[in-house]
Amino acid sequence: QVQLQESGPGLVKPSETLSLTCSVSGGSISGSYWSWIRQPPGKGLEWIGYIYYTGSTNYNPSLKSRVTMSVDTSKNQFSLNLRSVTAADTAVYYCARYTPIGSGGNYFDYWGQGTLVTVSS
Amino acid sequence: DIQMTQSPSSLSASVGDRVTITCRASQNIRNYLNWYQQKPGKAPKLLIYAASSLQSGVPSRFSGSGSGTDFTLTISSLQPEDFATYYCQQSYSTPHTFGQGTKLEIK
Numbered sequence: 001q002v003q004l005q006e007s008g009p010g011l012v013k014p015s016e017t018l019s020l021t022c023s024v025s026g027g028s029i030s031g032s033y034w035s036w037i038r039q040p041p042g043k044g045l046e047w048i049g050y051i052y053y054t055g056s057t058n059y060n061p062s063l064k065s066r067v068t069m070s071v072d073t074s075k076n077q078f079s080l081n082l083r084s085v086t087a088a089d090t091a092v093y094y095c096a097r098y099t100p101i102g103s104g105g106n107y108f109d110y111w112g113q114g115t116l117v118t119v120s121s
Numbered sequence: 122d123i124q125m126t127q128s129p130s131s132l133s134a135s136v137g138d139r140v141t142i143t144c145r146a147s148q149n150i151r152n153y154l155n156w157y158q159q160k161p162g163k164a165p166k167l168l169i170y171a172a173s174s175l176q177s178g179v180p181s182r183f184s185g186s187g188s189g190t191d192f193t194l195t196i197s198s199l200q201p202e203d204f205a206t207y208y209c210q211q212s213y214s215t216p217h218t219f220g221q222g223t224k225l226e227i228k
Binding site: 044045046047058060061062094096101103104105106107108109111112113114 | 151152153154155157163164165166167170171176208210212213215216217218219220221222
């Protein structure tokens with residue numbers, strides 16, 4: 001059973017960089033796609049982007065200028081950096097496995113528990 | 122971006138009721154539509170993928186249908202553990218987008 005666990009600071013100052021890591025257990029990070037999704041308090045879900053284990057990425061254009069994702073296969077981890085944060089970036093951040101369907105499309109089948117990141121001075 | 126619109130935004134129902142939630146896409150997404158259930162303080166859980174395929178371990182009272190722009194999630198007989206918020210999500214193109222959610226509450 002694949003398990004994901006997010007880690008990182010729960011409080012980030014405005015204009016600084018939000019950095020989170022997702023640790024994968026119960027399976028290898030290799031061979032799969034991995035994604036970040038966020039949810040502002042009381043609101044809906046926003047897809048941030050995905051990274052393949054090789055390092056190739058696809059980001060949401062609304063965040064692309066501020067987002068970098070990376071993967072460390074030796075540690076079975078992948079990471080999110082979001083630069084120049086504002087209060088609007090306050091959200092629960094989830095990591096998830098992003099699985100292609102053979103006939104087309106994809107889904108998020110395994111999720112971390114989520115971590116709340118608050119942007120405030 | 123493809124806009125996903127769910128209706129209703131909230132719904133009150135009783136245990137044993139049959140419930141249907143609708144999701145409409147702003148353009149044709151074929152059958153690239155997934156449904157998730159989210160309980161308070163928890164991560165979303167995949168219920169249905171590719172519009173009508175039941176994820177492993179999900180009870181058979183959940184079903185999905187639709188293609189193109191209009192989709193439905195049906196719960197045939199509500200159980201107490203089904204009271205939650207439900208989201209649709211398109212995987213036809215990036216950026217992947219979610220509906221705004223439908224909160225299912227106990228009547």
